[in-house]
Amino acid sequence: MHIDDPIGRDDLVRLDADDPLAGHREHFDLPEGILYFDGNSLGAQPRRAAARIEQVRAQWRDDLINAWNEHRWIHLPVEMGARIAALVGAGAEDVVVTDSTSVNLFKLVAASLRLRPQRRVIVSERDNFPSNLYMMQGLVELLGRHYELRLAAPGEVHEHLDENVAVVCLTHVNFKTGAMHDLVETTRRIHAAGAIAVWDLSHSAGSVPIDLRAADVDLATGCGYKFLNGGPGAPSFVYVHPRLHDVLAQPLTGWLGHASPFDFSVEYRPAPGVARVLCGTPPILSMASFAAALEIFEDVDMNEVRTKSMRMGDLFVQLVERECAGHGFTIVCPRDAARRGSQVCLGHPEGYRIVRALVDRGVIGDFRAPNVLRFGITPLYQRYVDVWDAVQTLRTVMEEETWRNPVFERKDLVT
Ligand SMILES: *Cc1c(COP(=O)(O)O)cnc(C)c1O
Numbered sequence: 001m002h003i004d005d006p007i008g009r010d011d012l013v014r015l016d017a018d019d020p021l022a023g024h025r026e027h028f029d030l031p032e033g034i035l036y037f038d039g040n041s042l043g044a045q046p047r048r049a050a051a052r053i054e055q056v057r058a059q060w061r062d063d064l065i066n067a068w069n070e071h072r073w074i075h076l077p078v079e080m081g082a083r084i085a086a087l088v089g090a091g092a093e094d095v096v097v098t099d100s101t102s103v104n105l106f107k108l109v110a111a112s113l114r115l116r117p118q119r120r121v122i123v124s125e126r127d128n129f130p131s132n133l134y135m136m137q138g139l140v141e142l143l144g145r146h147y148e149l150r151l152a153a154p155g156e157v158h159e160h161l162d163e164n165v166a167v168v169c170l171t172h173v174n175f176k177t178g179a180m181h182d183l184v185e186t187t188r189r190i191h192a193a194g195a196i197a198v199w200d201l202s203h204s205a206g207s208v209p210i211d212l213r214a215a216d217v218d219l220a221t222g223c224g225y226k227f228l229n230g231g232p233g234a235p236s237f238v239y240v241h242p243r244l245h246d247v248l249a250q251p252l253t254g255w256l257g258h259a260s261p262f263d264f265s266v267e268y269r270p271a272p273g274v275a276r277v278l279c280g281t282p283p284i285l286s287m288a289s290f291a292a293a294l295e296i297f298e299d300v301d302m303n304e305v306r307t308k309s310m311r312m313g314d315l316f317v318q319l320v321e322r323e324c325a326g327h328g329f330t331i332v333c334p335r336d337a338a339r340r341g342s343q344v345c346l347g348h349p350e351g352y353r354i355v356r357a358l359v360d361r362g363v364i365g366d367f368r369a370p371n372v373l374r375f376g377i378t379p380l381y382q383r384y385v386d387v388w389d390a391v392q393t394l395r396t397v398m399e400e401e402t403w404r405n406p407v408f409e410r411k412d413l414v415t
Helices: 009-017 023-028 048-070 073-086 100-115 129-145 183-192 271-277 284-299 300-322 351-360 384-399
Strands: 095-098 123-126 148-152 165-171 194-201 219-222 236-240 343-347 364-366 373-374
Touching: 009 236, 009 384, 023 384, 048 073, 048 284, 073 095, 073 236, 073 271, 073 284, 095 271, 100 129, 100 165, 100 219, 100 236, 123 129, 129 148, 129 165, 183 194, 236 284, 300 343, 300 384, 351 364, 351 373
Parallel strands: 123 148, 123 165, 165 194, 194 219
Antiparallel strands: 095 236, 219 236, 343 373, 364 373
């Protein structure tokens, strides 16, 4: 894309008028007076979520235990998995919705080690999402001293691949920098070393077109409450390549992953296919809003989402450089839109206070220690003009030095 300088607000208003995705904004219940740039952390609320939650609440009241069969609650993990499959290039039977991303990552990495019993090394990246690293650390500790977690510097995973590596576990789009791995090429290299490829799609599912089958990915998981808008604490999803459906052995062998849970037999027997990844009872109220959110994606073309996301990101970076020059910002995310996920990340030593000052003026982004300001791009409900208005607010905050106000120093637990 090329937009001639100098860009003005009118140019962005024009882009919105021609935006094929503009109609989707209506599907979201956004509060008045804010510009939401944090849909990469917690997606906005779909309008239809309220009715869906109310429907499930009524099913619970009226039908009690029968609702599990009557309203197909028990089938939701698999049925919702089929919807997500369409967004990530998977077969309808390759995906299931269950548990949190952290828990699923544990299952998948542990299952990968079992698939390569002669090998004892897990490889990941130092700048992977910390919860993923913690889960792998916990697993290695549980397994004992013969196992090892090797952490590569960003982009240097290939240097750690050898005949001892059982599994490589990476996040497709980095949570802090927005840098995106080449899913196809990296998976190819992992396979060339004889290892299993486990991908975390938390920052790419729902924002970047993904073709898991074409990339030959073995196993993947990803977050339900970020770009998929499932609601706070919505469960995550798991993808299992068909060649592993009936050989995968994950360690959290709860009853709903059993081939026949209501036999209540003493011995665990895994369910056929991807359902063996399930563990305990699914959170049906949470899945109600998640299901409502997934309906929105039914008539969304992910290529259009990606095109708009790249444009908005490019515009954001260009405008920050032009409008906020001299205020000490660095561009932390890749400038090349093809290597960037759906977020813009700026570096600034006063990042925390600047983010708080922006939030105070209704521009909601977030902060990642030690110095990164993150702005998530969610093309389904954001407008191009929001980018203009956000950057103008950033400029005002810097010019008027409002971020120096001591109230913006207070640290909340969630940043
Ligand atoms: C958001 C995110 C998670 C979330 O994990 P939960 O267990 O659902 O809290 C995991 N991994 C990555 C890479 C994330 O971005």
